[in-house]
Amino acid sequence: MRESEAARWLLERDRFLILTHVRPDGDTLGCAAALCAALRQKGKTAWAAPNPGVTETYLGDIQPYFAPMDYAPEHIVAVDIATEGLFPDALAPYKGRVELCIDHHPSNSGYAQNTCLDASAAACGEIVYRICRDGLGTMDAEIARSVYLAISTDTGCFVYGNTTPTTHRIAAQVMEYGDFFREINRRCFQTKSRKRLELESRLLQSAHYYEEGRVVIGGVSLADMAQVGASEADSEELSSLLRQVEGVQAAATLRELAPDQWKLSLRTDVDYLNATDTCALLGGGGHAAAAGATVSGTDREGMERRVLEAIRTVLNGR
Amino acid sequence: MRESEAARWLLERDRFLILTHVRPDGDTLGCAAALCAALRQKGKTAWAAPNPGVTETYLGDIQPYFAPMDYAPEHIVAVDIATEGLFPDALAPYKGRVELCIDHHPSNSGYAQNTCLDASAAACGEIVYRICRDGLGTMDAEIARSVYLAISTDTGCFVYGNTTPTTHRIAAQVMEYGDFFREINRRCFQTKSRKRLELESRLLQSAHYYEEGRVVIGGVSLADMAQVGASEADSEELSSLLRQVEGVQAAATLRELAPDQWKLSLRTDVDYLNATDTCALLGGGGHAAAAGATVSGTDREGMERRVLEAIRTVLNGR
Numbered sequence: 001m002r003e004s005e006a007a008r009w010l011l012e013r014d015r016f017l018i019l020t021h022v023r024p025d026g027d028t029l030g031c032a033a034a035l036c037a038a039l040r041q042k043g044k045t046a047w048a049a050p051n052p053g054v055t056e057t058y059l060g061d062i063q064p065y066f067a068p069m070d071y072a073p074e075h076i077v078a079v080d081i082a083t084e085g086l087f088p089d090a091l092a093p094y095k096g097r098v099e100l101c102i103d104h105h106p107s108n109s110g111y112a113q114n115t116c117l118d119a120s121a122a123a124c125g126e127i128v129y130r131i132c133r134d135g136l137g138t139m140d141a142e143i144a145r146s147v148y149l150a151i152s153t154d155t156g157c158f159v160y161g162n163t164t165p166t167t168h169r170i171a172a173q174v175m176e177y178g179d180f181f182r183e184i185n186r187r188c189f190q191t192k193s194r195k196r197l198e199l200e201s202r203l204l205q206s207a208h209y210y211e212e213g214r215v216v217i218g219g220v221s222l223a224d225m226a227q228v229g230a231s232e233a234d235s236e237e238l239s240s241l242l243r244q245v246e247g248v249q250a251a252a253t254l255r256e257l258a259p260d261q262w263k264l265s266l267r268t269d270v271d272y273l274n275a276t277d278t279c280a281l282l283g284g285g286g287h288a289a290a291a292g293a294t295v296s297g298t299d300r301e302g303m304e305r306r307v308l309e310a311i312r313t314v315l316n317g318r
Numbered sequence: 319m320r321e322s323e324a325a326r327w328l329l330e331r332d333r334f335l336i337l338t339h340v341r342p343d344g345d346t347l348g349c350a351a352a353l354c355a356a357l358r359q360k361g362k363t364a365w366a367a368p369n370p371g372v373t374e375t376y377l378g379d380i381q382p383y384f385a386p387m388d389y390a391p392e393h394i395v396a397v398d399i400a401t402e403g404l405f406p407d408a409l410a411p412y413k414g415r416v417e418l419c420i421d422h423h424p425s426n427s428g429y430a431q432n433t434c435l436d437a438s439a440a441a442c443g444e445i446v447y448r449i450c451r452d453g454l455g456t457m458d459a460e461i462a463r464s465v466y467l468a469i470s471t472d473t474g475c476f477v478y479g480n481t482t483p484t485t486h487r488i489a490a491q492v493m494e495y496g497d498f499f500r501e502i503n504r505r506c507f508q509t510k511s512r513k514r515l516e517l518e519s520r521l522l523q524s525a526h527y528y529e530e531g532r533v534v535i536g537g538v539s540l541a542d543m544a545q546v547g548a549s550e551a552d553s554e555e556l557s558s559l560l561r562q563v564e565g566v567q568a569a570a571t572l573r574e575l576a577p578d579q580w581k582l583s584l585r586t587d588v589d590y591l592n593a594t595d596t597c598a599l600l601g602g603g604g605h606a607a608a609a610g611a612t613v614s615g616t617d618r619e620g621m622e623r624r625v626l627e628a629i630r631t632v633l634n635g636r
Binding site: 167191 | 562
């Protein structure tokens with residue numbers, strides 16, 4: 001379904017409930033908030049389904065749109081949700097009931113009755129922006145800030161490789177509607193929790209470098225987590241840290257998930273090392289540039305040595 | 319002088335030398351490279367003055383444009399240089415000889431015969447972009463990538479508060495000319511030296527928090543620098559790190575510059591603490607949100623206490 005058709009579909013109906021995905025990010029939440037605001041401008045009743053996984057970072061953006069307990073929707077819309085497997089548990093009752101899915105994931109399973117998909121969009125927020133502005137004919141500061149939240153977070157503030165000229169063009173257009181970008185940028189891209197910073201510090205201290213600095217292996221133990229008092233949220237995406245080190249082309253991050261059981265996350269420059277092939281040697285898998293495996297062992301040195309051996313086996317097999 | 323007049327001025331002349339500022343950043347270097355490329359497209363001879371301060375990050379961007387030893391320019395142009403005090407030592411002979419200065423600093427001293435200034439531009443690169451595209455009628459992949467380097471680095475990849483809709487619009491336009499942004503983003507925003515990361519780690523480990531986490535004081539000693547083997551470049555802008563800590567509204571970073579002599583950098587949320595007032599109590603000065611002072615002392619604890627006392631004096635005087 002094209003964006004104009006999706007807009008017409010929305011205009012012909014009323015009483016919407018908008019679903020967001022599990023472990024919600026700024027894109028799914030920003031899309032839900034923007035769509036709610038736009039539909040309300042058109043005189044519709046629209047709410048976002050309460051998503052219990054919303055972190056403190058985004059709570060203020062979406063909570064005002066959370067549907068009241070007794071809301072009885074007539075039409076279910078999903079934003080940025082590629083498959084029903086990504087529904088939060090609380091939204092399981094809506095499986096098989098989504099009438100319109102707006103998404104940018106090429107892997108979208110087609111679970112909805114109608115799917116409005118643009119896999120070239122860096123963020124689902126780009127599609128929602130066009131539906132709101134061109135299709136519904138609505139745009140104001142509130143819609144604009146939610147679109148900005150969506151596209152800025154899904155591109156790491158325009159730094160990731162998925163960013164396109166269109167992403168920047170939409171950013172320029174929505175920024176004309178209000179002075180919201182400074183607060184969003186500060187909150188989403190320029191703030192780190194103390195616990196997060198302490199975990200990063202410990203991970204860096206633990207790092208050992210090999211192959212003239214092209215390979216790095218580091219880890220965070222359960223003891224580290226306990227001493228820092230860190231939560232799972234504090235340790236999210238830790239594996240991207242070592243990949244940032246100058247000269248590093250393969251970064252292996254070990255996280256102890258249960259006593260003596262470690263999760264290996266391997267991030268690589270694919271021209272240097274295939275991450276999938278390496279993790280396969282340790283019983284895992286993934287993508288060429290980002291793969292993982294579960295590694296057991298009480299002896300941390302020995303475990304690191306096994307990871308290094310797997311890396312060297314693939315390096316030497318090139 | 320307006321941008322169209324600056325372009326006409328350039329078109330009527332030939333044999334240019336383009337100057338960049340001391341401790342050159344991506345903006346001044348990107349502007350020089352873009353202007354050289356555009357002028358050459360118009361059949362002109364144009365070179366950038368060799369700037370010995372260029373770091374490895376930007377060397378590949380500007381070195382191909384460095385003038386040969388025996389180049390005899392007829393016209394001197396400065397880009398992104400607010401005052402002659404910001405000329406690199408090697409360019410001191412050009413003081414009083416700049417005929418055209420293109421700049422975005424409101425503090426520009428007007429040292430050039432002609433100044434093309436737009437203080438609303440996030441980067442000087444925005445002005446150079448318009449001069450190249452609209453004034454000279456030139457744009458290609460090489461000019462575009464240099465403009466992208468300029469505007470992305472001066473906005474921290476579109477995250478700083480100086481970013482405007484115009485910045486995003488220009489990013490969108492130049493990105494249409496080639497696939498250079500991924501390499502630039504990775505190099506400039508997603509890579510840190512090991513020594514830099516080790517310094518950050520030590521700074522975070524040294525941090526003490528006060529006032530329910532709103533105030534943080536941390537430091538890097540000469541011993542830290544020596545043990546890490548870090549250079550001045552590795553320690554640049556370290557003071558922004560502690561400011562990122564969640565909940566922090568005043569971040570004081572102490573750097574030992576000479577034995578027992580420390581440079582205090584104070585970064586604050588101006589609604590919480592005036593940085594200038596605080597640093598004035600320690601004999602320093604600066605801006606409301608970013609100020610500094612020199613603090614002497616062998617006793618690090620005592621020195622931190624003096625900084626904390628100054629902060630508390632200003633806090634209590636509100």
